[in-house]
Amino acid sequence: MTCAELLIRLLRDTYGVNTLFGIPGVHTVELYRSLEGSEVLHVTPRHEQGAGFMADGYARASGKPGVCLIITGPGMTNIATAMGQALADSIPMLVISSVNRRDTLGLGQGRLHELPSQRQLVSGVARFSHTLLDADTLPEVLARAFAVFRGARPGPVHIEIPIDLFNAPATPPRCWQAPKLYRAAPDPEGLREAAQLLKAAKRPLVLLGGGCEDASQAARTLIERLDAPTVTTINAKGLLGRGHPLDLGANAALPAVRRLASNADVILAVGTELGETDVDVVFDDGFELTGTLIRVDIDPEQLVRNQTTTLGLVGDAGRTLALLAEYFPEPLSRGGAERVSKALAELDLANDPALAPFVPLYETLAEQLPEAVLVGDSTAPVYAGNHLVSQPAPRRYFNASTGYGTLGYGLPAALGAKLAQPPLPVVALVGDGGVMFTLSELATAVEERIPVVILLWHNAGYEEIRRYMDDNGVARLGVDLQAPNFMTLADGFGCPTIHIESPVELAAALAERDISRPLLIEIDASAWQRSVTRKDAP
Incomplete structure (x- = not known):
């Protein structure tokens, strides 16, 4: 067995990998x-x-690691942006690349695709980067990667294999079964102390982040027994189900929720960085927690970042939530639902001028595709959706406006999501500016017959940056773009298209689409807004 053969078999038979992405x-x-x-x-x-x-x-x-096969040099510099996004949002990604022959590494001989140190370049966007120097160590190195994915704070891992090792003989492992790993449980004494603080609280608040995605039942049980208003961050959407009476949504940056947070006497934050894109998307550092802060995270360093922690528990989010719930066999009554209802009424999101044009968009999606996975780029509908959308389950709403905040994410990420969840509709939410970064992936959608719906919000440029420039007295430079004819381009790829200007047209396009093929729906942003305004006019 060669090293290359051993790699593919380990991925397939030991770690259950059935899909690879690569050129x-x-x-x-x-x-x-x-x-x-x-x-x-x-x-x-x-x-x-x-x-x-x-x-x-x-x-x-899917909750399973995404795996890539990448070429030496430019392949790795090209994928580095995607690794940065995955690192920022703790997404398990295995990047396996080639690298130049072992006897040439670091010599600067001008070899094809040569970098001075590929591993050093990639290390900044990976949990770890490893150069394989002996084919027989491959099982151990892969085991380390999956130990990070399954037992620690996940993120990208990079393994580079010198080209002279691919055909080298490799010794198969004695056992092909992957080790069974359990995540760390929190300290019992810390749990007792946290439970006591939560029992004594008069105005508790819970914040649930993306680290809780696989713990929806435990999260619902605990917050219902605590009767506590709960912020679910962008990466935790759907964790409590659609329209849960204790769910404040991802609205921690808005005034009514900020007041709840600053007035809370005890705050439980689980699986969240408490960073800008979790709680401060207006970027003014105005999210303040003055009460007793209990934090839970698999990564101990996260327990002391961004806010002043009173009590930190290192452990798996789901296990911690379940163990805490055992301290509350009977639900408490502290007016949680009433506090949430009052805050949401005060926010009145549907009538917020910045969000109102997108309310009918998400209402139409919920009516036509209630189970859809919504995958977004950094674009106006996504910024609004972060506040407006409520999903029936976790892992059905994610986008690149969090963490690293890259452009070009929405279309290819939606293709990956559809391959992971074939029974569910998948919608890519993209803008005319950001989609140009990865528009070529329309060819992949057509070739692989991946039937995603691509909603392209066309507002002729980088609208968010335009607005920011206007607000700060900066002349509009580099933001008013000449867009291509997306209909013609998509047709050239062989992708069906439709141009729409209103919610009624969107509903018809979704209802009548061919569910076996991708579909590009171009939304004329100006016409859409006029249509919505006319409908709302008295």
Whole structure:
């Protein structure tokens, strides 16, 4: 068995990987020889950044690591942006790349695709980066990667294999079964102390982040027994189900929720960084917690970042939530639902001028595709959706406005999400500016027959930056873009298209679409807003 053959078999048989994203190159052809007949699906994007975003979307929608096969040098610099997004949002991604021969590493001989140190370049966007120097150590290195994904704070892991190792003989492991790993449980004494603080609270508040995605039942049980208003961050949408009476949504940056937070005497924050894109999307550092702060995270360093922690519990979010709930066998009564209802009424999101144009968009999506996974780029509908959307389950709403905040994410990530969840409709929410970063992935959607719906919000430029420039007295430079004819481009890729200007037209397009093919729906932003305004006029 060669090293390349061992790699593919370990991925498939030991770690259950059935989908790979990558672009073949002369340095990785031996990996592709080993893929033949493996029954592992290989998806070829049109750019390595697209491969990384597809793997990210696959991981977020499925909870399983997304895996990429990437060429030496430019392949790795291309995927680095996608790795940065995955690192910021703690998304499990395995990037396996080639690198130049062992006897040439670091010599600067001008070899094809050579970097001074590929591993050093990638280390800043990976939990760890490893250069394989002996084929027989491959099982141990892969085990380390999956230990990070399953037992610690996840993120991208990079393993580079010198091209002279792919055909080197490798010794198969004695056992092909992956080790069974359990995440850390919190300290019992810390749990008791946290429970006492929560029992004594008069005005408790809970904040649930993306680290809780796999703990929806435990989260609902605990907050209902605490009767506590709860912020679910953007990456935790759907955790409590659609329209839960204790759910404040991802609105921690808005005044009514900020007042609840600053007045809370005890705050429980689980699986959240409490960073800007979790609680401060207006970026004014105005989210203040003055009460006793209890934090739970798998990463001990997170317990002391951004806010002053009173009590920190290192452990798995789901296990901690379940153990805390045992201290509250009977539900408490502290007016939680009434406090949430009052705050949401004060926010009146549906009538907020910045959000109102997007209310009918999300109402139409909820009516036509109630179970859909919504995958977004950094674009106006997504910024609004972060406040407006309520999903029936976790892993059905994610976007690139969080963490790293890259552009070009929405389309390829939606393709990955659809491959991860074939029974569910998947909608990519993109803008005319950001989609140009990865528009070539329309070819992947068509070739692989991935039936995503692509909602393209066309407002002729970088609207968010335009507004920011206007608000700060900066002349509009570089933000008013000449857009291509997206209908013609999509048609050239072989992707069906439709141009719409109103919610009624959107509903018809969704209802009449061919569910076996991708569909690009171009929304004329100006016409849409006029349509919505006319409808709302007295």
